[in-house]
Amino acid sequence: MIKGTIEQIKHIKNKLGDRVIIPAHHYQVPQIVALADFVGDSYKLALECSRTDSEFIIFCGVNFMAEVANILGKPHQKVLIPDISSGCPLADTIDGETVARVYKKISSLCERQVMPVVYINSSAEVKSFCGEKGGSVCTSSNAAKITEHFLDKGKAVFFSPDFNLGINTARKLQISDEKIVNVKRDSKLETTGNIKSGTLFIWDGSCYVHKEFTLADVESLRGKYPDINIIVHPECDEDVVNLADISSSTQKIYDEIKKAPSGSIWGVGTEYHFVERITREFSDRQIMPLRKSICVDMAKISPNRLLDSLVSVSNYLETKGTLKYEIKVPESFKENAALALKKMIQIVED
Numbered sequence: 001m002i003k004g005t006i007e008q009i010k011h012i013k014n015k016l017g018d019r020v021i022i023p024a025h026h027y028q029v030p031q032i033v034a035l036a037d038f039v040g041d042s043y044k045l046a047l048e049c050s051r052t053d054s055e056f057i058i059f060c061g062v063n064f065m066a067e068v069a070n071i072l073g074k075p076h077q078k079v080l081i082p083d084i085s086s087g088c089p090l091a092d093t094i095d096g097e098t099v100a101r102v103y104k105k106i107s108s109l110c111e112r113q114v115m116p117v118v119y120i121n122s123s124a125e126v127k128s129f130c131g132e133k134g135g136s137v138c139t140s141s142n143a144a145k146i147t148e149h150f151l152d153k154g155k156a157v158f159f160s161p162d163f164n165l166g167i168n169t170a171r172k173l174q175i176s177d178e179k180i181v182n183v184k185r186d187s188k189l190e191t192t193g194n195i196k197s198g199t200l201f202i203w204d205g206s207c208y209v210h211k212e213f214t215l216a217d218v219e220s221l222r223g224k225y226p227d228i229n230i231i232v233h234p235e236c237d238e239d240v241v242n243l244a245d246i247s248s249s250t251q252k253i254y255d256e257i258k259k260a261p262s263g264s265i266w267g268v269g270t271e272y273h274f275v276e277r278i279t280r281e282f283s284d285r286q287i288m289p290l291r292k293s294i295c296v297d298m299a300k301i302s303p304n305r306l307l308d309s310l311v312s313v314s315n316y317l318e319t320k321g322t323l324k325y326e327i328k329v330p331e332s333f334k335e336n337a338a339l340a341l342k343k344m345i346q347i348v349e350d
Helices: 002-019 030-035 042-051 063-072 096-109 124-132 143-151 163-172 215-224 238-243 250-259 272-281 303-319 331-349
Strands: 023-025 038-040 056-058 078-080 114-119 136-138 156-160 180-183 200-203 229-232 265-269 286-289
Touching: 002 030, 002 303, 023 030, 023 042, 030 272, 030 303, 038 042, 042 063, 042 331, 056 303, 063 078, 063 124, 063 331, 078 303, 096 114, 096 124, 096 156, 096 180, 114 124, 114 143, 124 136, 124 331, 136 143, 136 331, 143 156, 143 163, 143 331, 156 163, 163 180, 163 200, 163 238, 215 229, 215 238, 215 265, 229 238, 229 250, 250 265, 250 272, 265 272, 272 286
Parallel strands: 023 038, 056 078, 114 136, 114 156, 156 200, 180 200, 229 265, 265 286
Antiparallel strands: none
């Protein structure tokens, strides 16, 4: 059944030619990755989608990623996602009303001007607020560079929504605990220092996939394989990141293992479908997950769902039928969200 579905996907995709492009996130199941035109983490996909001229972008990822493609896309482009219910619980920990309210509270207490830095794993509404205030989006690969950009200008930073990425970024930048303020979801501010002189305010959202990894997982693999290299995503807990050899974005995890010597041993702390794929791709290395932690939302994008999207595009072009499922960011959010995304690209690429 899957084989027949994949053949249909290839047939329709070939028929549509350059009019359609299929980007896929690294966490997609292997069958989807094999069908994609390009694969990457959130930052790479944001760049690649902004550069394409294809009329239809069928985004194999979760909703906030498809929103980014729509925000950065050209007027003639339409962005589809194969499963409209493919969300992100981390992004859902903060919305536009909450980020505005908390930002106002922090700004009233902090002696510095506060700049919002929002992780790309967030809604278009939150990105829009960030752009309105002159802040920037960031990804796991550039969170430190983006945060440092504003701190170097004498600003304080309100970092949301992932606490682990925020605190691991703080450690990388050697920000003292007295300058870090934890922003709880009930809006309480907690710090060992003085809120007034705080420089990094971190929202307490989390990714359930990366919260699953523990010190025991790392210690267990080290006990079995003394020469193992442990590499984890910075959305993992701080103690897991500290015990790992390397902490980096999904794309950099891929790149590190790709350039590693044959016979090297790796323990990887990120989404299981990605680990499963690189285990097959780099079969001359010994690669194993810290544990089997799956993003169920990413896994919703199946070959059958992708086929439905392609069929809807084909029908739309022939009869002007309904596209399944088109992502349209409200115009009221688009302009400022684009500013925040372009600010990121400007800071990173300059």
